[in-house]
Amino acid sequence: NAGVTQTPKFQVLKTGQSMTLQCAQDMNHEYMSWYRQDPGMGLRLIHYSVGAGITDQGEVPNGYNVSRSTTEDFPLRLLSAAPSQTSVYFCASSQTGTEVYNEQFFGPGTRLTVL
């Protein structure tokens, strides 16, 4: 049981490049989400999904796309990287997105630098 896995761990991009951050979970969780973590700002929700085929925007969705074709995978796509997207990105999952006491399980994060 690997939990939530993310790849890559580190990435450096040039402005304008695109890339996909991978996230997978093996706990059969319905709910998955992407956050970015910036110094002094806590975590901000980018996109989330309550099940395969269903995605929605969070607090800071601009410049990012997601899809959820399977329960296990929830990739995050940067369409045209900008320096403002330099951040640490965390993927998280929980059993369901409709109960207030659910624990979220986090991946180890991807540290992205955009030059």
Add this chain to the structure above:
Amino acid sequence: GDSVTQMEGPVTLSEEAFLTINCTYTATGYPSLFWYVQYPGEGLQLLLKATKADDKGSNKGFEATYRKETTSFHLEKGSVQVSDSAVYFCALMSDSNYQLIWGAGTKLIIKP
């Protein structure tokens, strides 16, 4: 909208000292409250939670009580260890949209 405010860090303590990290919140309805911990180089993991007023969450010697009258969820530990050095995040989950709202995090440094 809903929000979480926690004390700024870093907080630096000596080993075996008493720890308090303050967390207050603003929310409508009946949110659940959480403390997550992030050890260096790792993702976040749940430390404790409370789902209704007057509930006390506890884990690994840490405690926090859901105080609706003061809208607070302060994290406490009686005797900290060097291994407790980490960043601690307070968060609430709204019962209207089930999204987690995060505090900015408090870095805790414990010196031997």
